[in-house]
Amino acid sequence: MDDLTPMVVGLVIGLFFVPLITKLARIFGLYAVVQEQEAQVFTLFGKVLGVIDESGLRFPISHFGVKSLLVPFFGKRYMVNTSLRQYYLRNLMVNSEEGTPMGVGIWYEMQVNDPVSYLFKNANPEGSLQANVSSSTISTLSNLEMDKMLEDRHTLSHTVRETVSPLSEKWGYRLGSAYIRKVAFTDRQMVDNITEKVVKRLVQVTSAMKQDGENRVGLIKSQTAYKVSQKMAEAAATRPAVVGEALNEIARKDKEILNAVMEVMEVDKLMASNAVIDVVPKDSRVFISVGDGNGAPSGGSSGRGDALFG
Numbered sequence: 594m595d596d597l598t599p600m601v602v603g604l605v606i607g608l609f610f611v612p613l614i615t616k617l618a619r620i621f622g623l624y625a626v627v628q629e630q631e632a633q634v635f636t637l638f639g640k641v642l643g644v645i646d647e648s649g650l651r652f653p654i655s656h657f658g659v660k661s662l663l664v665p666f667f668g669k670r671y672m673v674n675t676s677l678r679q680y681y682l683r684n685l686m687v688n689s690e691e692g693t694p695m696g697v698g699i700w701y702e703m704q705v706n707d708p709v710s711y712l713f714k715n716a717n718p719e720g721s722l723q724a725n726v727s728s729s730t731i732s733t734l735s736n737l738e739m740d741k742m743l744e745d746r747h748t749l750s751h752t753v754r755e756t757v758s759p760l761s762e763k764w765g766y767r768l769g770s771a772y773i774r775k776v777a778f779t780d781r782q783m784v785d786n787i788t789e790k791v792v793k794r795l796v797q798v799t800s801a802m803k804q805d806g807e808n809r810v811g812l813i814k815s816q817t818a819y820k821v822s823q824k825m826a827e828a829a830a831t832r833p834a835v836v837g838e839a840l841n842e843i844a845r846k847d848k849e850i851l852n853a854v855m856e857v858m859e860v861d862k863l864m865a866s867n868a869v870i871d872v873v874p875k876d877s878r879v880f881i882s883v884g885d886g887n888g889a890p891s892g893g894s895s896g897r898g899d900a901l902f903g
Contacts, residue, residue: 622665625651630676632708635661637668641709646675673708677769682723686779687731689739696779699730699753702769703761710765718764722757726771729756734773746773 618624625645627633632646635653642664643657653661664670685697703722705711715721733752734742742749754771761768778787844851 620665622653622661622670625653625670627651630674632673632675632705634671634673634708634712635664635668636671637664641713642668644708646708671708671712673705673711675705675708677702677704680719680723680726681774682727682730683775684779685727685730687734687742688736689742690736691739693739694779695734695739695742696775696777697730697734697773698775698777699726699750699771700774701726701754701757701771703766704769705766706762707765710763712765715764718766721764722761722766722768725757725760726753726768729753730773732756743776746776749773 619626625633627645627648629648631648632644634644635642635657637660642660645651645653645656653664679700679702681698681700683696683698685699687695687697689695703719711718730753733749733756737749750772753773754768757768757771840851840854843854
């Protein structure tokens, strides 16, 4: 039992007295725990004693001396968040050069770089920055051409940032990035009119593209037909030459064969023409009537023509 007594005493001290002593030491300002992206401002008798902005376990007495021990009784400690903060302002009203009402949305960042000025030079620094950004945006974008307002947002954002930064630094924080994210029309009727114009323009462009496609297809067809007819004409022109060469070759070899071929070709032409042929004996000497193909005589005043075959 005597061996357990020191352990029990140590356990009681560890569970109760150590946290109590630590809390009392913190209350009396013997040490301070500074978080990441945080600055602690110490004041004594209404005056700034100093700032600790390095994260970790810090001892104010090593920074400010014995005066730091009086801070819990006659002063105050302020925790200032120095992390980067982002804000977005919606529907800032501006008028274009044409008198069109526009709604503008701007996104910006801010970060505290001077905790003392941030605390004591402006009672509402975030609100002041918001008002400053709003007024700078409105003054920069008002009376601009609508095309420039819609297209040159990068340049306009840079102009807004340059306008805001000098004043914000006096209040203990700096303005980070600023960008105009949205420029919109606020008049519903104007939006409907623009939408209608865009739809009509799209229909017009679509029709023009369709007509252009049809014209191209027609041109391709006509060019193809022209080339085909040209090739066919060339082939038709080549046929007589080929036939003529073949007949010349036959004539050089055997004229009788040539005569037979010519007679066959003549008969073929006569048959193809559907002409009426009157056949008479070779040695007969008779007059025949030359008809018009329908059995009716033709020629002469008497409506009849005579030919002698013999």
